Amino acid sequence: MARHYLRTDVGIDRVLLALEAARLVGLDSETTHINPREGKIRLLQLATGAETFVLDVAGMSTSAVQSLGSALGSDDSVKIIHNAKFDAKMLLHHFDIRLGRLFDTFLASKLVAAGNPDERHGLADLAARYLQRPLDKRYQAGDWSGQLSEAQIDYAATDAEILLPLREQLIGQIKTLNLIDVAKLEFDCAVPTAEMELAGIHFDALQWKRHIGGLESVKNRIESDLVNQLGLALENVDLFGHPEINLNSPPQVLEAFHRIGIDVRTTRESELIEFARQSPVVAQFLEYRATQKLLGTYGQALLERIDPSTNRIYADFHQIGTPTGRFSCSEPSVQQIPNLPEIRRCFCAPQGRKLAIADYSQIELRILAEFSQDPHMLEAFLSGVDLHRSTASQMFRVPVEEVTREQRGAAKQINFGLMYGMGAGGLAARIEVPLAEAERLIATYFQVYQKVAEWLRSSADTAVHTGHTRTKLGRLWRFHVDTRNREQVGMVQRLGKNAPIQGTSADILKRAMRLVRDGLKGLDAQMVNCVHDEIVLEAAESDAEAAAERLRREMINAGQEILKTVPIEVEVKVGMDWSK
């Protein structure tokens, strides 16, 4: 295989011709930093199978690299990339190149691993696993900014070349495991995810500082009170006789509670909450916890994540972050920002722009209706009534308009809980009724929704017998079950009920991300966050309403592609910030 090393613009036209003629292109890059805003692309490697081009971007003009954009952005050839999100961000940020059709070996490997947490997915791991070939990764995190050695260039070329045979092997696995549809879904989602990460989300640091300042003073006030009371109970004093206790230490707090006659087994909120009614100390402690949680997890952490040159927060989205297929997110996880107006308000549009927020209405229950084909649940969604109210009306045999708050609440708990594999014990605790009453409620529920009961049972059975679950698009999660281990069987039964539902919801969101991204073409609008059943856009003020409508339309289209019988509803709103 001929290798060509380009140090200047000379010969770039030949590279373009080769790319245009190729059906498959292995692509990799070496960069001076993993963050596109802090580092540049040093090398761009392109392997067609016949030839490999290593471009030393440092010696080339921007326009020469950009001239490859037509071939790299085209859907005529497939760009094979390991973790395309990374290269897509670099190419977009530095050269305004948007990658076209993809085969992502990283995502493919994760799909094939089917939730096995022991499988690693680095390029070298894949080369060893699928090609029985060792791959030297010693240069990966090396210095790509100065004079490059011949070994570095060779290493770089090999990384791109190996992607072609790797794709062959992974395609074999994907076909064998029936993962073709979900693989395409994931590959199509990689560039939208890259664009979302690169955009980041605008954050109002001043407003946030004011808010956490207020929380600090609340915390300090409660803290001294609590240390006096609980520290005294512990008979723990410092050198000067002042009571001492670490309120962030559950064992210390538990011990103190025992000494003042609060008989709890743990210090978790759900257990302390009933004591809080009689005991001001317990109530105050819960307030301390809530404040400490906000300050500890979000307070300073979010401020440190702001890029001062853009006033934006750039999170890391993990496209296949969970075995069910959901995204996870980290550094920071903008998927778990507390749903409090004072906090969400700080995630806002910059001057002259707006946010459009859209979320699927009860998507998981709609998926349950689709899977089970339960006529009553389908009917509820088709007629557009409030599902929990309608459920309560049938369970308690009262007219819809006479359903009480408690009855609707109980119905809601059952609707949601059953999807997680909840039992009567769990329901009893949640809605505070005796076990027998909870059992009766579930039995009545299943009399109404008989096919839901059937589906949940058979889904759990299938998971135990086959050792795997699948989503509507065929995403696979495999687990080995020791059928003699009751706890394990119970877990797999719950996963059997939940994983297809949670995973199908992820399928729908990922399809939506692609459709929304394509559908926004021509508008000044961009995805900036997604949270399992919700997509957030930032748009120019003048484009915000149009963007919101396309967002809604494409999310519904995605839902309808995957769910055939149940209607999809998306609630969308345009505003200055992320608060509801």
Place this chain on the structure above:
DNA sequence: GGCACCGGCCAC
């Protein structure tokens, strides 16, 4: 000082 684990709690 780094690492793993745990209790606890945020999101969906």
Place this chain on the structure above:
DNA sequence: AAACGTGGCCGGTGCC
């Protein structure tokens, strides 16, 4: 004692 699924992150704790 828990008791329903998926994550990430915090501070405390104990180990090397």
